[in-house]
Amino acid sequence: MTVTVATLGFPRIGPRRELKFALEKFWAGTMTRMELEKTAADLRRANWARQDELGADWLPSNDFSLYDHVLDTSVMLGAIPARYGGERMDPADLETYFAMARGAAGTGDCCGNAPANVTAGEMTKWFDTNYHFIVPEIESGCTLRLGHFKPLEEYREARAQGFETRPVLLGPITWLSLAKGRGVDPFDLLDDVLGHYATLLRLFAQAGAAWVQIDEPILATDLSERQRRAFTRAYAKLAGAGPKLMLTTYFGGLGDNLGLTASLPVAGLHIDLVRAPDQLGAVVESVPEDRLLSLGVVDGRNVWRTDIASLIDRLAPLAAERDLVLAPSCSLLHVPVDLALETRLDEEVRQWLAFAVQKIEELDLLKRVLNHGREVVPEELEVAEKALASRHLSARIHDPAVGVRVAGLTPAMRERGASYVERARVQADVLALPAFPTTTIGSFPQTREVRKARAEYKRGAMDEAAYGAFLRAETERAIRWQEEVGLDLLVHGEFERNDMVQYFGEKLAGFAFTVSGWVQSYGSRCVRPPILYGDVSRSAPMTVDWWRYAQDLTDKPVKGMLTGPVTILNWSFVRDDQPRDETCRQIALAIRDEVLDLEGAGCKAIQIDEAALREGLPLRRRDWQSYLDWAVDCFRLAAAGVGNGTQIHTHMCYSEFNDILPSIGKMDADVISIETARSQMELLEAFAQYRYPGAIGPGVYDIHSARVPDEDEMVALMRLAQTHLRPEQLWVNPDCGLKTRAWKEVKPAIASMVGAARKLRSKAQVGA
Numbered sequence: 001m002t003v004t005v006a007t008l009g010f011p012r013i014g015p016r017r018e019l020k021f022a023l024e025k026f027w028a029g030t031m032t033r034m035e036l037e038k039t040a041a042d043l044r045r046a047n048w049a050r051q052d053e054l055g056a057d058w059l060p061s062n063d064f065s066l067y068d069h070v071l072d073t074s075v076m077l078g079a080i081p082a083r084y085g086g087e088r089m090d091p092a093d094l095e096t097y098f099a100m101a102r103g104a105a106g107t108g109d110c111c112g113n114a115p116a117n118v119t120a121g122e123m124t125k126w127f128d129t130n131y132h133f134i135v136p137e138i139e140s141g142c143t144l145r146l147g148h149f150k151p152l153e154e155y156r157e158a159r160a161q162g163f164e165t166r167p168v169l170l171g172p173i174t175w176l177s178l179a180k181g182r183g184v185d186p187f188d189l190l191d192d193v194l195g196h197y198a199t200l201l202r203l204f205a206q207a208g209a210a211w212v213q214i215d216e217p218i219l220a221t222d223l224s225e226r227q228r229r230a231f232t233r234a235y236a237k238l239a240g241a242g243p244k245l246m247l248t249t250y251f252g253g254l255g256d257n258l259g260l261t262a263s264l265p266v267a268g269l270h271i272d273l274v275r276a277p278d279q280l281g282a283v284v285e286s287v288p289e290d291r292l293l294s295l296g297v298v299d300g301r302n303v304w305r306t307d308i309a310s311l312i313d314r315l316a317p318l319a320a321e322r323d324l325v326l327a328p329s330c331s332l333l334h335v336p337v338d339l340a341l342e343t344r345l346d347e348e349v350r351q352w353l354a355f356a357v358q359k360i361e362e363l364d365l366l367k368r369v370l371n372h373g374r375e376v377v378p379e380e381l382e383v384a385e386k387a388l389a390s391r392h393l394s395a396r397i398h399d400p401a402v403g404v405r406v407a408g409l410t411p412a413m414r415e416r417g418a419s420y421v422e423r424a425r426v427q428a429d430v431l432a433l434p435a436f437p438t439t440t441i442g443s444f445p446q447t448r449e450v451r452k453a454r455a456e457y458k459r460g461a462m463d464e465a466a467y468g469a470f471l472r473a474e475t476e477r478a479i480r481w482q483e484e485v486g487l488d489l490l491v492h493g494e495f496e497r498n499d500m501v502q503y504f505g506e507k508l509a510g511f512a513f514t515v516s517g518w519v520q521s522y523g524s525r526c527v528r529p530p531i532l533y534g535d536v537s538r539s540a541p542m543t544v545d546w547w548r549y550a551q552d553l554t555d556k557p558v559k560g561m562l563t564g565p566v567t568i569l570n571w572s573f574v575r576d577d578q579p580r581d582e583t584c585r586q587i588a589l590a591i592r593d594e595v596l597d598l599e600g601a602g603c604k605a606i607q608i609d610e611a612a613l614r615e616g617l618p619l620r621r622r623d624w625q626s627y628l629d630w631a632v633d634c635f636r637l638a639a640a641g642v643g644n645g646t647q648i649h650t651h652m653c654y655s656e657f658n659d660i661l662p663s664i665g666k667m668d669a670d671v672i673s674i675e676t677a678r679s680q681m682e683l684l685e686a687f688a689q690y691r692y693p694g695a696i697g698p699g700v701y702d703i704h705s706a707r708v709p710d711e712d713e714m715v716a717l718m719r720l721a722q723t724h725l726r727p728e729q730l731w732v733n734p735d736c737g738l739k740t741r742a743w744k745e746v747k748p749a750i751a752s753m754v755g756a757a758r759k760l761r762s763k764a765q766v767g768a
């Protein structure tokens with residue numbers, strides 16, 4: 001029996017974010033399409049070579065994407081909405097592709113070379129990760145066609161370089177499940193979609209591919225009867241169409257979908273044994289013996305070293321009986337590329353970690369032991385075991401004071417002093433804001449100058465005094481401009497922050513941070529999640545000085561700006577040696593201290609961003625409530641210490657939370673700002689139905705697009721909002737922070753937004 005190693009996908013941004021820089025140059029017009037494609041091809045070549053060298057036997061192709069693999073699939077199938085030119089468009093056209101991803105501010109009509117002035121496709125979270133995909137849009141009457149053969153091209157490209165790969169396709173049922181139908185149920189197009197997949201698979205067989213990896217992570221979620229029937233129909237059709245299929249599931253166990261999955265006539269099945277270690281026995285029993293099993297035993301979602309010794313004990317009996325493929329639990333897209341690039345990591349913490357490259361090394365080690373016995377790699381095994389033991393025994397992960405504080409928590413600490421209605425009355429007097437108050441979500445453009453100054457400061461080329469003076473000047477400029485443009489509740493601009501989570505991670509005890517640990521968030525945007533390895537505490541105020549500095553510059557109120565405990569947890573690589581809720585309570589206490597210090601300094605409105613609360617929702621509904629209960633409790637613990645006159649704001653971006661509104665209500669925030677611009681205020685209907693009591697700022701400006709919306713567009717969106725909510729509930733704001741935008745976009749957009757609010761106010765008065 002033989003054990004082999006597969007990777008299901010490798011980070012596509014490159015070890016030094018080469019793709020990010022190339023894309024941004026291309027968009028800025030300083031790089032040609034050929035140069036961009038060369039960078040992309042170089043990255044693919046390097047990734048194949050690297051994985052091959054590291055010992056992977058099954059290399060993926062088509063795991064690369066210029067922006068997003070879900071968008072690639074939509075374009076491949078010709079699901080191009082009419083606003084980008086629809087069926088008239090060539091799916092291989094890069095202008096159209098990027099217009100769908102980012103919107104376009106062009107003047108063309110989409111049929112010529114210049115793109116039209118169009119909004120981007122809706123963007124949302126990929127399952128429970130911090131990766132965002134472009135939601136497939138299927139319009140009524142649209143005819144799908146196989147128009148772009150990128151998967152085939154990349155397979156051939158690898159082959160020409162001597163790499164035999166297993167191409168990766170996003171499975172048809174997951175694609176359809178993630179799609180939004182406009183006047184049509186996406187599943188009505190099932191047979192068309194299957195026809196195109198079958199054609200593609202035949203082409204793969206002709207090109208020489210023996211296997212195709214077909215990703216169906218939707219199998220780790222609750223499925224409707226329609227989805228289940230679609231699976232049966234789909235794989236009956238696709239299994240015989242060409243190459244063998246490795247049906248790949250991840251982000252959780254198969255649970256009640258196991259019977260269905262086992263019945264599908266595919267040649268191989270990949271399962272996630274990190275999120276669902278206990279499913280192995282049931283899978284082995286249910287799945288026919290001739291099926292090749294691929295076991296996701298190394299965590300593709302976290303950065304800790306694998307417990308190799310336990311895995312050997314667990315897998316050896318099975319490996320003696322049947323061929324096995326060992327793999328990361330999911331694509332390595334969600335972890336940084338290479339630990340070797342970390343020049344500043346503390347040595348003790350470093351030995352506890354494995355990034356994408358090291359994870360393939362771990363798999364290779366496991367493979368060698370299972371194929372040839374422990375004797376062939378004794379030193380490597382000893383190093384792995386020592387490193388693991390060092391983490392478990394380290395004094396650095398425990399802080400008794402934190403344990404005492406968490407043990408002393410009381411329910412009263414999670415309660416505000418009065419109901420929302422009473423608080424709103426007091427806050428109206430304290431803040432004295434107009435109707436339809438305007439504000440922004442916190443960050444202003446992180447311009448090249450801001451990033452450059454920080455990079456120089458970090459390198460030691462700028463001293464602390466000069467860097468501080470630079471940041472103060474930026475902040476002052478932002479305050480002056482906000483006064484001029486007429487915003488009501490101001491922000492300091494977050495210029496001092498590299499990232500809203502990383503910034504706090506760097507200030508709190510219990511976190512380590514990387515220099516090159518980038519992970520793609522969307523398109524060219526990356527994040528460097530902090531590594532939460534030990535008990536969390538705050539030793540000194542983290543944001544008060546910046547707030548005070550900004551507030552001293554103006555008579556208008558300035559919001560205090562914090563990242564909430566659940567978001568810090570969900571956007572960090574979190575320790576796996578204690579339950580997440582326990583870790584979250586530690587963070588909540590640290591944020592609570594900060595909230596109280598801000599209030600003590602005189603801050604009247606404090607925003608605690610919980611942008612990631614929704615994405616942390618377990619994929620299975622039966623697990624939701626317990627997550628929501630502790631997540632909401634942690635938010636309340638962070639927020640509820642303040643007096644009734646202090647207005648607590650929260651913000652959530654890219655959230656689909658119709659189905660969790662009772663929990664959003666229980667957070668008991670005074671004001672919540674949410675994404676809605678790309679989805680035409682769809683979400684507000686649910687808020688209205690639920691009779692959400694508090695104030696809401698539905699985003700009227702899609703900040704992820706370079707396109708500048710005009711005043712009338714924003715007035716129209718707010719009018720839509722008013723069909724769902726009472727005017728006194730409504731705030732006017734963008735749908736997220738403005739850090740990714742340029743001032744030349746922000747200034748006119750916010751001026752229009754303030755103009756829109758004024759129009760609404762005057763109309764409201766006329767109406768009265």
Ligand SMILES: CN1c2c(nc(N)[nH]c2=O)NC[C@@H]1CNc1ccc(C(=O)N[C@@H](CCC(=O)N[C@@H](CCC(=O)N[C@@H](CCC(=O)O)C(=O)O)C(=O)O)C(=O)O)cc1
Pocket residue numbers: 020130446448451452454455497498499500501502521522524525526527528571611653736739740
């Ligand atoms: C709100 N969002 C966030 C998510 N997750 C987070 N952890 N943070 C978020 O804000 N998830 C959901 C959304 C996703 N949205 C975004 C939006 C924007 C970005 C983004 O802009 N990322 C930046 C990197 C940010 C950062 O950490 N910057 C550092 C380092 C800057 C840098 O690259 N420096 C260069 C030198 C620069 C120079 O000399 O000019 C270097 O080090 O080489 C900083 O500012 O200090 C990005 O560039 O992608 C991400 C998610």
Ligand SMILES: N[C@@H](CCS)C(=O)O
Pocket residue numbers: 441442443500561609611651653736737738739
């Ligand atoms: N305050 C943050 C929230 C982003 S989700 C910002 O404005 O960037």
Ligand SMILES: [Zn+2]
Pocket residue numbers: 441611651652653654735736737
């Ligand atoms: Zn946001």
